[in-house]
Amino acid sequence: MKKVSVIAAAVAASLAAGSAFAVDFNGYMRAGIGISGETGSDQSFNKNGIGRLGNENDNYSEFGLAETLQTGEQTWRIESMIASGHDGANGWEDGDFVVAQFAAKATGVLGFDPGATLWAGKTYYQRKDIHISDWYFLNTSGTGGGIENISIGDTKLSVALIQDGEDKDANEAGYMADVRLAGINLWDDASLEVALVYNFGVEGNNGKIDGDDGLMATGILHQGLSNGFNQTVFQYGTAGYGVQMANFWGSGAYYDRSGNENDGSGFRIINWGVMNLGESWEMGHQLAYLSGSDLGADKIDSSQYSVVVRPMYKWNDTMRTIFEGGYNAGDVDNEDFGSAKFTIAQAWAMGDSFWARPEIRVYGSYLIDTENDDQFGAGEDTDFVVGIQAEAWW
Template identity: 25%
Template sequence: MKNFKVLPLTIAVASSLAAMSSFAATDADVAALEARIAELETRTETLSVNVQEQNVLPADLEVPSGIIFSGYARYGAHYSDGDNRYVQVGSTGAAVGRLGNEANGGEVQLAKLFQQDNGAKWNVVFMVDDWNNDQWGSPGGVNLKKMYAGVTNVFESQPDLYIWGGRDFHQRPQQGINDYFWMSHDGQGAGFNNLNLGGAQLDMGFVGQVDSGDGGALGNDNGKYAITSKLHGIDAGIGNLDLYANYGFASDEADTDETAWQVGAVLGLGSSNRLILRYGDGADGSAFDLMEDAQIFYGSFEGNFAVSDNFIVDYLASYKDISGDSLIATGVDEDGNATGASFSKERSEYSFIVRPQYQWNEVHSTWLEAGYAMEDYDNGDEVTGWKVTLSQNISMGGLPWSRPMLRFYTTIGDVDKDVNSFDADGQLTRINDTFDTVTFGAMFEAWW
């Protein structure tokens, strides 16, 4: 999704035409207008960044006037005629693929940029989102996701240093084809980005996790905090390297004395492939997790290759290992008393996704996505799932990531479970069943 996009280009074009209305347009005038349009388009691309991660103002940004409206959304009908509405396996997002397998929701953002006479550039940003879903146990309603201010170009020796404070998206790198935030520290606090160390840049932040109630997000922290850091822009010879290191802890308000730490790395391989590695002690996707005696490793390789100018294939393979002495499920009876029944939840997770995409022209495309995922438990439990989605698309542009897009799809898949569980008395029982998914959908997806 795109952010900080200037006001519609048509306004600028109309303004230029109005300025020329007092005289007949010559070839030179038309050429000048075309050059002006190209310049505005370039500025638009400069201002367009992915709002799924933190917005950082560059020092050489030309500040636009007016309010900047941006966001991301996907909404549509998802007709389900099977046991489950979606095919869900494991804890790495849409592990069998996101196409035709994702819930509705969206984010709407308003921003205002300012520039001082001394060159400092500010932004004030507001965002609300709606990602509530009955299968996630959400109460419904709109949440305040962002409310922050930031400034850049305030130190002569560090013109690109960006300093921020408030509530914001924070350190949430995302994978696309499985819709997985493999780290996420959204919250409220303060920090800085792009401190130039020579050969690399450093980001650091101190954030508190936002508390929530029956109606959604509240204004206070919940007592869990994280110190985050990212060293990026490192030339590793074979590609660009980013390094992450985070530490999580709690105040007395959170009623826990657990801590967590987490490290990660992203290595770019060529122009279209990357390797992701992450390890956490007490942390899965976030240092806020504060999981007692749990060690979690995640590795993933993803990318795409072009078979031809019109035929592109995206792919992803991932592995996650979850271990620790505290990963024990224990049974309780109706009165809440322990029954002595238990089983281990230590496991490995695997995911494989491939998405061939054929662009017929700059409007029409056909996508086919197939995915397989498995949870392999140390105690012998197993969960497997697969999904295939065929989607016919209408989009603004001739590339796989062109948006807005209208999408008409059908999905089939199933999940096989052979796992331990507890009955109403808290005693061990066995679930051995298959849950199928058959859906038809029509939706839109856009970022702007």
């Protein structure tokens, strides 16, 4: 028998031993077209700081296939996902295709805690994001392994080791040791989650890493409300994580090992949430303050703040009008910067919830570079974009 036939037979036999064969198809997509008054095409201008609605210029998609198998008290899940991004300028065009996830996850195989999950492979690892600004403030996804949801009283401990870059020519590689404790009960409908990520480099023969190891600490206070939820987040980072906390909207997945960030540190405070404001109104928001010192080779200081609000009026179960305003300003090495946006969109969605998708929206966005940095062409500090976009997850 050919090798491939043996493998096929083994797969068929193992699937037959499971309780069912039902592939889980999941994913995400956004695609659309925009016309700009200044640059011609649609724009994406500082969307993490001023909001993403009517402020995206790409097509992006994720297609996931997963299979869950049951054998006795054990549950095995095989997950895979292909992701693609391109500018959408043509009907048939090259784009970036990556295998974003392929991992095996097993629950019920660890005798000390049947509810814990053992995993290995490449996965989206417990990502934390704010949807209205497309910002992952904690994202250590990658290739690795670990154990999730170890019971410690009412709380859940997760530990993982995930690779973070490799330079074969320099004989060096980076890793993230990620430890999280979730479900720390505080008061009514309030809980705390803490995460510590230690990023370190390993040198091979004749390898030399100039960058110091760094620590990123995160605390997430989640408050459930009768009309929604609110989260307050505090994060602090050292060395290569310091610049991520302060200068750009980093998530923890990138680390500078050049040595330029060894003396740096940074922190940020975030508040965000979604709530109902009556029978027909719903609103999401983001408030953030970011600050850092001794960043980069020049040891600069920086600080900035961001305000984004997205109120939505629901005409009925399908049609809604969405507004989004955002402002982001601060200074880097005593040089001011600033940007602002206002968007109005008429949208139709599968349901009346803030999170209801699929959604098709027609929008107009007014973008402002408040410091006149020629963001939209020579001498241009404003732009107006009209467009149509679809967004969905399933």
